[in-house]
Amino acid sequence: MILDGKTPTGPIEKSWDKARFDMKLVNPANKRKFKILMVGTGLAGGAGAASLGELGYNVEAFCYQDSARRAHSIAAQGGINAAKNYPNDGDSIYRLFYDTIKGGDFRAREADVWRLAQVSNNIIDQCVAQGVPFARDYAGYLDNRSFGGAQVSRTFYARGQTGQQLLLGAYSALSRQVKAGTVKMHPRTEMLDLVVVDGVAKGITVRNLITGKIESHWGDAVVLATGGYVNVFYLSTNAMGCSVTAAWKAAKKGAYFANPCYTQIHPTCIPQHGDKQSKLTLMSESLRNDGRCWVPKNEADCDKAPGDVPEEDRDYYLERKYPSFGNLAPRDIASRAAKEQCDDNRGVGPGKRGVYLDYQTAIDRVGEATIAERYGNLFEMYEKITAENAYKRPMRIYPAPHYSMGGLWVDYQCQSNIPGLFVLGEANFSVHGANRLGASALMQGLADGYFVIPYTIAPYLASITPGTVKEDHPAFKESVEQVEAQINKMLNINGKKTVSELHRELGTVMWEDVGMARSDASLKNALKRIPEIRDEFWNNVNVTGEPGEINQQLENAGRLADFLEFAEIFAKDALHREESCGGHFRTEHQTDDGEAMRDDENFCYVGAWEFKGVGVEPELHKEPLKFENVKLAVRSYK
């Protein structure tokens, strides 16, 4: 089937204004009658729930942590982009739009990206009004920094904790609505199923993580803002609880999953220390503003202390390969370049899986105090984990799974192919194409939550009668029974392997075979291994405890069960996409000097997969991508 993104027609500059004008509105007096379920309260969900509550809708919001303030958006460090052009360095909405399309390697929808660039400026204003303490200069003006993939300085930041401050801003707006009674919060509650009645989303089934009770919630619309899925790699920069569960349960009820193979491997993470490691820690990309990446030119120097490798024997490989962007090359390119050096046996540190990120030049130029001011908390974090002082000795970094560009398919209204199901933030696929630029996820989350969904949900609500389906509908009972059956099944296997052992096994397959570089052979191997691990899970996992209590093993088991199904569609998508683009690198499709080779002739489309059953071939639906404003071109950062 050919999918229609329902993007507005006409000049791109007017597209969002025109679309907004064309949208039906819900009468203010009627808003209260509509119940909206917001699953997830990170930047996207928190901003969305607060804004919809303010408008007068009856909102119920869910998250698995004990507070909305703890969503993984909290961990974002570097910053948020906006086209304010405060530094007067040539930025504009058009340039942010252009950079995002190009950065995404021409695999995103133009109209969605335009809208994002357009509302980016409102986001900064909104956050300032909430009291977000962005960095400022002595006169009081907002400060900016640069980020990968851009030649202008458009990133706003709050020390190294931008995500935290933005999330606390959204959380404060949400708290205000909770007090006002327009939003009801359900923390420590995990969505385990989407309830669909006659093809329309009408509610969710959740587990109360304290009592273990399975509960039903009806809603006139369901909005998922449940974050990304890179924990499918086991080790990633995501929080331990991040999962594909909510999105995957929706996919199993018919929502298409778009571009699952587009995942981002972030270049600057702290290398793995050993096999007991539970997660990887990101060091903000902003570090590449002042840090220089290098490895020794000679393999023999790799075991030496970095200070003992003379300047002429160092290979500043990013500066060498990409002279115009240098250390600020986009993430996918920087990550692959690091892997190349290590594959060439010139990596450093334990296992030789690491490259240096060196501050000496910057410290000589601006002084240690300035560097501390800019990145102090990151240096501190690095020291806590590695016991090394990065002011004195270059950091060691290595790429790690970080972000999912893929996600549930949505149209321009952020509505999935299931009417009444909307998807926001990292959970949808919409704006980043095959690669996301730094500081653009925070922008997207808040754009979707504050400035998109409050408008785009209205036409749908205006077309339905509120409250027609409630929890007494048989579809809810059926869903509860299914969820309970799966829980009981997992608790009664009593096998020999723990959930984390099996998750590690899956992660190893995904990292080795579906990671930074993928080939026909590696993907076929993954497609053989994933079902084997899944079978082992269902026959040999040991999940302890009872269903009716706090049971973290059970929570993890459920999330892993979903990853084990999802991983297969992920690898299939990577296998079918016979080209290299952005974060998806197929070794068969590269130029002589190792750069990605896109195939616009055959693959200039969104690949959206329809689930047909576990172990059954999914069906691929395509949404062709048209580029009318940015010319399809080979992406070059040289």
Next chain:
Amino acid sequence: MNLTLHVWRQKGPEDKGKLETYQAKNISEDQSFLEMLDDVNEDLIKTGKDPIAFDHDCREGICGMCSQVINGKPHGGQERTTVCQLHMREFKDGDEIFIEPWRAKAFPVQKDLIVDRSALEKIMQAGGYTSCHTGGVADGNALLIPKPTADYAMDAAECIGCGACVASCPNSSAMLYTSAKVSQLAVLPQGKGEAKARVKEMTDTLLTEGFGNCTNHYECQEACPKGISVKFIAKLNREYLKSLA
């Protein structure tokens, strides 16, 4: 290294709970404290026992989810460090470690090391915001906020809402947590208008939610993993006095 752990085990809120002893074997000094507990839990599962329940999520010291009292100190007592960032190189072979949940009347234990911190939410809902609504706000540079003021606000805003300050306080007061938000918004032009009402509503809620009063022990500042200073408590007190005027 090998360690002996004494861990608080409690089935549920009604259960009395007690310390149980476990051995942590072959722990590497590069492991984090929570990775050490993961290991112990893997052993427990393999021997058919219920693993230790504890809160955690980001494991990078920012979400505020992790919450354990280690050898009598919230977060283990290392300067500016959450439990999840504590590494085993701080311990040595043969150490005995006591691990307990946050203890405070306002934080009932739910299971093992997991407590209910929803009382902290109520304090935010009482006034931890500026009453701006989405859209219709001024340009970000329309309000000039000189760097020292922005920095002061940011120092306060770094609070991760973990509750260690409460757990360390002899009175179980949430004053440091509350004062951080009050101070952040009180110095910013965006928050000044509502400063009086905010400080009153937030401190009132602090008492109704079962937290104690602040009698200047300053244990909170010691325990705080984000280095939130007690100078913000002084600021809160000044704001409170102003609100009475």
